[in-house]
Amino acid sequence: MPFMPVKFNLQKRVKLAQGLWMLYWFSVIAGILIFSLGIFFKIELRKRSEMMDDNESHLVPNLLILAGMLACGFNAFGGKVCHDSLDPMKFSKWKPMLKTYLQLCCGFNILLVLVSLLCFLMQFSVYLTLAEGLSYAIRFYKDTDTPGRCFMKRTLDMTQIEFRCCGNNNFRDWFEVQWISNRYLDMSNDVVKDRVLSNVEGKYLMDSVPFSCCNPGSPRPCIQHHLTNNSAHYDYDHRTEELNIWTRGCREALFSYYSSLMSSIGVLVLFTIVLESVDMAGLKYLSTALETMSEPENPECESEGWLLEKGVKETFSDLLTKLKTLGRTNQVEGGDAPETPAAFASI
Amino acid sequence: MALLPVKFDLKKRVKLAQTVWFMYWFAVLAGVLVLSMGLFFKIELRKRSELMDNNESHFLPNLLIFMGLVACSINAFGGKVCYDSLDPEKFAKWKAILKTYLVFCVGFNALLLVTALLCFLMRIPMQFTLAEGLRNGMKYYKDTDTPGRCYMKRTLDLMQIEFRCCGNDNYRDWFEIQWVSNRYLDFSAKEVRDRISSNVDGQYLMDGVPFSCCNPSSPRPCIQAQMTNNSAHYSYDHYTEDLNVWKRGCRDALLSYYGGMMNTIGALVILVTMLEVGVTVGMQYVHSSLSSLANPEDPESESEGWLLEKTVKETFTDIMDKMKAMGKGSKVEEGEAAVATVS
Numbered sequence: 001m002p003f004m005p006v007k008f009n010l011q012k013r014v015k016l017a018q019g020l021w022m023l024y025w026f027s028v029i030a031g032i033l034i035f036s037l038g039i040f041f042k043i044e045l046r047k048r049s050e051m052m053d054d055n056e057s058h059l060v061p062n063l064l065i066l067a068g069m070l071a072c073g074f075n076a077f078g079g080k081v082c083h084d085s086l087d088p089m090k091f092s093k094w095k096p097m098l099k100t101y102l103q104l105c106c107g108f109n110i111l112l113v114l115v116s117l118l119c120f121l122m123q124f125s126v127y128l129t130l131a132e133g134l135s136y137a138i139r140f141y142k143d144t145d146t147p148g149r150c151f152m153k154r155t156l157d158m159t160q161i162e163f164r165c166c167g168n169n170n171f172r173d174w175f176e177v178q179w180i181s182n183r184y185l186d187m188s189n190d191v192v193k194d195r196v197l198s199n200v201e202g203k204y205l206m207d208s209v210p211f212s213c214c215n216p217g218s219p220r221p222c223i224q225h226h227l228t229n230n231s232a233h234y235d236y237d238h239r240t241e242e243l244n245i246w247t248r249g250c251r252e253a254l255f256s257y258y259s260s261l262m263s264s265i266g267v268l269v270l271f272t273i274v275l276e277s278v279d280m281a282g283l284k285y286l287s288t289a290l291e292t293m294s295e296p297e298n299p300e301c302e303s304e305g306w307l308l309e310k311g312v313k314e315t316f317s318d319l320l321t322k323l324k325t326l327g328r329t330n331q332v333e334g335g336d337a338p339e340t341p342a343a344f345a346s347i
Numbered sequence: 348m349a350l351l352p353v354k355f356d357l358k359k360r361v362k363l364a365q366t367v368w369f370m371y372w373f374a375v376l377a378g379v380l381v382l383s384m385g386l387f388f389k390i391e392l393r394k395r396s397e398l399m400d401n402n403e404s405h406f407l408p409n410l411l412i413f414m415g416l417v418a419c420s421i422n423a424f425g426g427k428v429c430y431d432s433l434d435p436e437k438f439a440k441w442k443a444i445l446k447t448y449l450v451f452c453v454g455f456n457a458l459l460l461v462t463a464l465l466c467f468l469m470r471i472p473m474q475f476t477l478a479e480g481l482r483n484g485m486k487y488y489k490d491t492d493t494p495g496r497c498y499m500k501r502t503l504d505l506m507q508i509e510f511r512c513c514g515n516d517n518y519r520d521w522f523e524i525q526w527v528s529n530r531y532l533d534f535s536a537k538e539v540r541d542r543i544s545s546n547v548d549g550q551y552l553m554d555g556v557p558f559s560c561c562n563p564s565s566p567r568p569c570i571q572a573q574m575t576n577n578s579a580h581y582s583y584d585h586y587t588e589d590l591n592v593w594k595r596g597c598r599d600a601l602l603s604y605y606g607g608m609m610n611t612i613g614a615l616v617i618l619v620t621m622l623e624v625g626v627t628v629g630m631q632y633v634h635s636s637l638s639s640l641a642n643p644e645d646p647e648s649e650s651e652g653w654l655l656e657k658t659v660k661e662t663f664t665d666i667m668d669k670m671k672a673m674g675k676g677s678k679v680e681e682g683e684a685a686v687a688t689v690s
Contacts, residue, residue: 144566144567145566150566153563153565153566154563154564157563158563161508161563179568180567180568181566181567183567183582184567184568184580184581184582185581186581186582189581210568210569211558211561211568211569211571212561212563214558214559216500216501216504216505216508216559217501218500219491219492219497219500219528220491220527220528220530220531221526221527221531221557221558222557222558224558233531234531234532234533234536235530235531235533
């Protein structure tokens with residue numbers, strides 16, 4: 001008893017082939033979209049790899065690029081087969097490959113499921129990488145003369161301006177690091193000496209933030225220095241002042257950006273999986289409809305198409321028996337091999 | 348003697364009609380492009396209209412939008428006519444209007460050329476608008492509590508960050524105006540009172556710039572205040588310090604941005620004009636080759652197509668005569684009407 005059989009006449013077969021051909025070209029476009037999104041994601045990760053301590057995992061974008069290319073290839077081939085299916089001579093050369101092709105498509109769908117799962121799960125690893133990378137970035141902000149870190153200041157400033165954020169968790173992270181290079185500190189000055197001596201590590205700490213933390217929407221000119229000292233500025237209360245500098249932390253800002261990107265890509269991959277499954281089902285119906293023509297010479301005869309030749313349970317048990325026989329054949333071959341040389345010897 | 352005559356048989360006519368139809372669809376796309384460029388330019392002007400004192404001229408983008416719409420409709424009509432030209436019955440209904448259509452096309456092409464020229468020339472009034480607008484923008488930077496100007500600070504800050512510029516001509520423009528609102532100045536402090544009394548207008552001037560002038564590429568944290576005072580900062584010489592704040596003035600930056608945009612739009616409009624001239628010439632050949640069939644009943648007969656029926660000089664004198672005749676015709680009509688009323 002075939003699984004979900006459908007009766008086909010010539011008109012229905014032609015309509016199915018045409019509809020499936022259009023669907024395959026749609027899927028090719030979806031494949032191109034996934035490919036380009038993979039490249040875009042890779043570029044975005046590269047752009048801010050300094051913020052992630054050059055340690056970010058490129059697994060997801062690489063898989064997306066691979067999946068996009070495979071999708072294009074598989075779907076273009078499927079479209080070609082559909083296009084040829086209405087001509088019996090052209091279709092006969094594709095017939096033997098169809099079974100392997102459908103199995104490959106099945107495997108590809110499983111890969112796509114894996115990719116979409118990774119899109120949602122790898123967000124945790126991005127979060128952790130960002131936390132690590134940003135704390136290093138803030139520490140190396142002042143090292144504009146150290147090769148390999150000289151652009152850290154610029155990158156961090158541009159990130160804070162672009163993402164409207166300040167510090168790792170919030171602006172107070174800047175109070176805990178020395179973000180002014182010693183080259184610009186007058187060590188003979190008493191104030192500087194006091195500050196440097198006031199903490200164990202001898203760092204010049206202050207309650208100030210860099211200019212990139214400033215919020216342009218503030219009604220008053222930006223207050224960067226002596227942030228916690230109300231008397232240092234006229235009519236200023238640091239507890240109620242909200243618009244002066246960005247209150248959001250950069251880890252949160254960057255993470256929400258990347259997580260929304262990864263979530264949308266994941267949703268798109270899920271949509272592609274549905275599309276691919278529909279393509280596979282359509283191709284299975286088309287190939288079975290063309291194989292079971294009651295009169296192969298007469299193109300207008302009736303035929304029947306199905307999804308599976310036997311029921312789901314029977315197909316599953318068939319697969320299991322096949323796997324078992326494969327295992328057993330290996331064992332039998334192992335047993336036969338030592339006998340044959342003896343047989344030859346006896347001849 | 349016709350200008351640039353070409354002999355046509357059926358095959359050549361069909362090929363010509365197909366090519367011109369194809370070109371007309373390209374021209375429709377070009378019209379859509381001109382329309383979208385006009386819209387983009389209008390949006391960009393609106394986005395920064397505060398910096399141009401809400402005084403900027405929207406003439407050019409409106410003209411581009413209008414020309415884009417007209418181009419789309421003209422070219423779609425031309426494409427339809429070309430499509431029908433191979434069928435004598437369908438073509439007969441278009442034949443009558445074709446001459447007027449071609450004259451209209453020639454006029455439209457001339458207008459396109461004028462638009463392209465305007466794109467290149469509009470840079471000059473834009474320079475004055477920007478200079479005025481930016482000066483006022485900086486004056487109203489501190490008025491974050493005045494309705495209508497409360498967003499000037501944010502607009503100016505975001506613009507200086509985005510275009511990497513500072514002030515009108517350069518950063519010293521900020522030294523000449525008060526950009527800190529009086530609400531945040533402590534008038535009981537001696538320093539503040541000294542500064543205010545030190546100049547005629549009673550403004551709080553200082554040699555400092557807003558934070559948006561800071562250059563992130565500077566190796567040292569940004570020096571915004573007391574910029575001309577070398578002793579206020581360690582190891583600082585304001586004559587040699589290059590990377591601290593943006594050196595470019597915002598008028599220059601905005602002008603080069605808008606100027607570049609207008610140059611690109613002008614170049615594209617010139618290309619579209621050339622395409623339009625091409626399709627007009629093609630349509631003239633289609634029209635003349637179909638109207639000069641040797642044997643109107645037989646579609647396979649030979650015919651001749653031309654650019655102008657007579658030579659350039661003769662066509663010109665013809666047009667002049669027609670205009671004179673029209674002038675005389677209206678005079679005669681008036682004379683007759685007068686005679687008629689009298690009698």
